[in-house]
Amino acid sequence: xxxxYYKEKSTRVVQxxxxxxxxxxxxxxxxxxxxxxxxxxxxxxxxxxxxxFTETRTQFGANYxxxxxxxxxxxxxxxxxxxxxxxxxxMLRLESDFAQRNTTVGxxxxxxxxxxxxxxxxxxxxxxxxxxxxxxxxxxxxxQILSPNSIALISYDLSYLEGFQQNIYRTVVAGGMVQPExxxxxxxxxxxxxxxxxxxxxxxxxxxxxYRFYFDDWGILASTPEVRAIQExxxxxxxxxxxxxxxxxxxxxxxxxxxxxxDVSIEPYLTDDDKLGRVRTHTMGLKVAATLDLLGIxxxxxxxxxxxxxxxxxxxxxxxxxxxxxxxxVVPVDY
Numbered sequence: 001x002x003x004x005y006y007k008e009k010s011t012r013v014v015q016x017x018x019x020x021x022x023x024x025x026x027x028x029x030x031x032x033x034x035x036x037x038x039x040x041x042x043x044x045x046x047x048x049x050x051x052x053f054t055e056t057r058t059q060f061g062a063n064y065x066x067x068x069x070x071x072x073x074x075x076x077x078x079x080x081x082x083x084x085x086x087x088x089x090x091m092l093r094l095e096s097d098f099a100q101r102n103t104t105v106g107x108x109x110x111x112x113x114x115x116x117x118x119x120x121x122x123x124x125x126x127x128x129x130x131x132x133x134x135x136x137x138x139x140x141x142x143x144q145i146l147s148p149n150s151i152a153l154i155s156y157d158l159s160y161l162e163g164f165q166q167n168i169y170r171t172v173v174a175g176g177m178v179q180p181e182x183x184x185x186x187x188x189x190x191x192x193x194x195x196x197x198x199x200x201x202x203x204x205x206x207x208x209x210x211y212r213f214y215f216d217d218w219g220i221l222a223s224t225p226e227v228r229a230i231q232e233x234x235x236x237x238x239x240x241x242x243x244x245x246x247x248x249x250x251x252x253x254x255x256x257x258x259x260x261x262x263d264v265s266i267e268p269y270l271t272d273d274d275k276l277g278r279v280r281t282h283t284m285g286l287k288v289a290a291t292l293d294l295l296g297i298x299x300x301x302x303x304x305x306x307x308x309x310x311x312x313x314x315x316x317x318x319x320x321x322x323x324x325x326x327x328x329x330v331v332p333v334d335y
């Protein structure tokens with residue numbers, strides 16, 4: 001059970017979540033997930049037309065993995081729905097171990113189908129806009145045990161999006177007139193990521209370094225390094241996590257903050273979306289997790305785990321800086 005809170009200048013999100021991880025027989029693992037987003041925003045790009053409004057998004061899904069010895073085969077489904085957007089996502093994964101389980105190779109295949117329709121919006125938009133978006137994802141991964149205390153992981157994601165990708169509420173001032181946002185109907189995305197994890201026995205400390213490199217055929221190029229340190233106390237009954245993440249992104253080729261009259265006639269695409277522009281973000285986080293037996297609680301509640309997370313997001317966009325917090329309760333159940 002987890003509750004998340006996100007707040008920036010024009011938008012607030014409150015998000016209760018419930019997750020379950022269940023053993024099915026001797027070789028099966030079933031995971032379930034559901035959440036509700038209560039979004040309050042005054043951003044016109046959210047359909048608010050400058051006035052605050054509240055919208056609810058629900059999401060649920062499940063994944064199943066079956067252990068076949070040195071191989072694991074799994075699949076899953078996720079659905080997300082809100083008044084103007086629905087999404088269905090199907091996943092299939094295969095993993096295989098080699099070299100006495102020191103090496104693991106995995107492949108993911110996924111297909112997403114989204115529907116967009118602003119007829120039920122709260123923003124007073126007169127023109128009805130609708131569209132469909134299809135996503136195909138292929139992902140490969142390789143993990144390698146380097147020593148008893150270290151492991152390296154690399155992954156590559158290739159995704160292809162086709163269909164309606166603009167924001168149905170976003171408008172752009174171009175040539176002195178207000179124009180609807182226009183972006184390409186196709187997008188080819190690449191992401192290469194690497195992770196190195198190292199555990200220090202003497203101090204019960206884990207260090208994690210991540211790096212992700214992203215580019216697509218819209219001209220966006222992004223680089224994202226991240227470092228984390230996890231310190232255990234009292235034989236793992238108490239943990240502290242400290243993290244820092246930096247994200248740097250180059251703008252899409254067709255992104256402009258201001259379009260003049262000449263641009264309108266020659267530019268097939270129009271957008272001033274900050275997420276497609278030049279972006280710099282710094283995310284600093286602190287997480288504390290503890291089991292209740294640390295407080296002297298015994299019996300069935302002793303292994304219950306409480307987690308608290310706080311993050312500060314500093315970004316150079318018009319959305320302003322943001323604060324993020326989470327509070328979670330993890331309850332083990334025998335059945």
